[in-house]
Amino acid sequence: MIVQQSLLILWDVLKTIFVSIGLIFTEIKRLFFYKRKDVRGKLALVTGGANGLGRGICLRLAELGCRIAIADINLKAAEKTCEEIRGKGYKAKAYKIDVTNADEITKLRDDVFNDLGTVDILINNAGLMSNKNLEETSENIEAMLKVNILGVILNLRTEKWRKKIKTTCVCPYYIKTREDVIDFLNPKFPALEMEDAANETVEGILREDRVVTIPRHQMALCKFLNIFPLSVQEAVRDRILKEYEFNNPNCKLNFDF
Numbered sequence: 001m002i003v004q005q006s007l008l009i010l011w012d013v014l015k016t017i018f019v020s021i022g023l024i025f026t027e028i029k030r031l032f033f034y035k036r037k038d039v040r041g042k043l044a045l046v047t048g049g050a051n052g053l054g055r056g057i058c059l060r061l062a063e064l065g066c067r068i069a070i071a072d073i074n075l076k077a078a079e080k081t082c083e084e085i086r087g088k089g090y091k092a093k094a095y096k097i098d099v100t101n102a103d104e105i106t107k108l109r110d111d112v113f114n115d116l117g118t119v120d121i122l123i124n125n126a127g128l129m130s131n132k133n134l135e136e137t138s139e140n141i142e143a144m145l146k147v148n149i150l151g152v153i154l155n156l157r158t159e160k161w162r163k164k165i166k167t168t169c170v171c172p173y174y175i176k177t178r179e180d181v182i183d184f185l186n187p188k189f190p191a192l193e194m195e196d197a198a199n200e201t202v203e204g205i206l207r208e209d210r211v212v213t214i215p216r217h218q219m220a221l222c223k224f225l226n227i228f229p230l231s232v233q234e235a236v237r238d239r240i241l242k243e244y245e246f247n248n249p250n251c252k253l254n255f256d257f
């Protein structure tokens with residue numbers, strides 16, 4: 001019995017190794033010979049597309065020939081971004097939506113379907129950021145969790161998905177969309193320009209990357225660091241990637257170095 005089980009496990013291990021070798025070659029091939037997806041005529045629904053990174057993503061996707069639906073809690077700003085897109089000769093429509101409200105999301109999907117058709121690309125961008133971390137009020141923490149997590153789940157749940165969906169998870173460094181947060185955190189490396197972050201995000205979607213770090217070399221750095229013991233990773237983080245300037249009078253957080 002034990003011999004039989006061991007052989008089965010060994011067989012599974014061998015199968016996994018063979019599959020992994022194939023996947024590694026596929027990924028290497030994709031890295032060098034990737035074909036950008038053609039999104040002309042596709043419908044992109046961008047939550048939080050009125051401002052910041054979302055606005056940049058809308059503009060970039062429109063330039064690539066997408067029709068744009070902006071869903072934002074700030075309808076006035078969403079209309080303004082739509083006008084900007086239409087002014088460049090592309091198609092865009094704004095919708096007022098709170099991504100934490102399931103009923104509003106269901107209604108949004110029906111409205112978008114009736115006005116523009118089936119959504120091809122969903123960008124879950126609406127989000128709240130804090131510049132206080134643990135000193136944030138309970139209400140704000142709850143709001144952040146709702147918008148940043150629940151909002152994404154509700155949006156995914158409501159979509160009338162086709163058989164095969166591809167996901168791209170975007171992990172950006174600080175972007176100059178939130179001057180208040182950047183001023184407060186005072187990051188050691190300069191924050192990203194919104195256009196660069198938006199272009200990299202869209203590029204990742206076109207390449208069908210599963211994870212996009214912006215800037216891109218950050219991923220290589222993180223993966224490289226992961227091979228070292230945690231204490232070494234922490235030392236590098238604290239001394240090289242340190243994000244908090246302790247001479248910042250607004251910064252009350254106390255980190256033990």
Ligand SMILES: NC(=O)c1ccc[n+]([C@@H]2O[C@H](COP(=O)([O-])OP(=O)(O)OC[C@H]3O[C@@H](n4cnc5c(N)ncnc54)[C@H](O)[C@@H]3O)[C@@H](O)[C@H]2O)c1
Nearest residue numbers: 048050051052053072073074098099125126127174175177
């Ligand atoms: N700015 C950065 O440095 C940075 C870094 C990493 C990740 N991000 C993430 O990128 C995304 C965009 O960030 P940003 O800097 O462009 O933010 P932003 O504040 O400039 O824009 C966020 C947009 O989301 C909308 N929104 C907020 N709550 C909403 C709700 N409940 N329903 C619908 N719309 C809502 C806002 O009206 C706004 O248009 C966020 O998810 C943020 O967490 C930003």
